Amino acid sequence: MSDKGTRPAWLSRLASWDAAVIVITVLVLVIASGAVENFGTGRNFTFLLLDLLPIALVALPMTFVIVTGEIDLSVASTLGLTSAVMGELWDKGMAIETIMPVCIVLGAVLGALNGFFVTVLKLPSLAVTIGTLALYRGLAFVVLGDNAVADFPRDYTSWITGTIGDGPIPNVLLPLIVLAVIFGLVLHATPVGRATFAAGASEQAARFAGIRVGRLKFWLYVVSGAVAGLAGVVWTLRYSSARADNGLGLELAVVAAVLLGGVSIFGGKGTLPGVLAGVVLLATLQNALRLQDVSNEALNIVTGVLLIISVLLPNIVTRTRAAWRRRATTGERQPAQ
Secondary structure, three states, X not given: OOOOXXXXXXXXXXXXXXXXXXXXXXXXXXXXXXHOOOOOOHHHHHHHHHHHHHHHXXXXXXXXXXXXXXXXXXXXXXXXXXXXXXXHHHHOOOOHHHHHHHHHHXXXXXXXXXXXXXXXXXXXXXXXXXXXXXXXXHHHHHHHOOOOEOOOOHHHHHHHHOEOOOOOOEOOHHHHHHHHHHHHHHHHHOHHHHHHHHHHHOHHHHHHOOOOHHHHHHHHHHHHHHHHHHHHHHHHHHHOOEOOOOOOOHHHHHHHHHHHOOOOOOOOOOOHHHHHHHHHHHHHHHHHXXXXXXXXXXXXXXXXXXXXXXXXXXXXXXXXXHHHHHHHHHHHHOOOO
């Protein structure tokens, strides 16, 4: 039963925001398959999954960060800087097997810098990560300039873009699923996840409960940076091109997907299945519009509109429900005539 004791728990879940997003995602997939030429082909399905991969990767730790009431807008620049470093090191002759962990560690260091500013110096995460967004992207151009480095090992690039057997499922989707399961279990079934929600709901109450909020947030930024570094490696190998502008604007898509999936921008609420549904919904819309020859500028407009809706609509729903509860409570307290 629900907390009200009158509505079944499954019905409450069905009426939740993330469940609604999952239903909308399925509907959009079905409609696009019938209405957009070539959308339903196996080849396009492969491209769709490859396109959503970096968004989904970065969205996993971003979910934790936003649930705590913070944000990390530097993830795309971290991706770009690790891609530039990857290209520079490859151009200098370093083995790719050494370069990949170096890039992930670099991402973790960049995330740690964000965490230091936010948790030790107590600076607002929005201002900090806007600053490091510009800083990390600028460093990427310092490292690689306007050049592009290609000719990465074919074994790696072919595996990234290849599929399982003769089907449309990319090889890299399996590691993503494993990571999603791990992040989902940590968020929803461990003390770390409970501490994350508690910190977002009320930081002061979380501190009184013995949660070391500062340390928690610091390590979440480290993980966010490390995964962004991993996304930089995947992006570079997928396109077989290391560039300083790789992933430009990706942070907007990631934040939009996370909020669209039901995570509250104010912290304390959200589910990982909802976020993954938001990722798929956003990637599906972008893919369908590209097949219709819609420009990148128009795609940015669509992403921005979805971002506004994902912040505005849950707020309206929450206020409407609160008003209904107040009205119902007032009605119950009125004496019978």
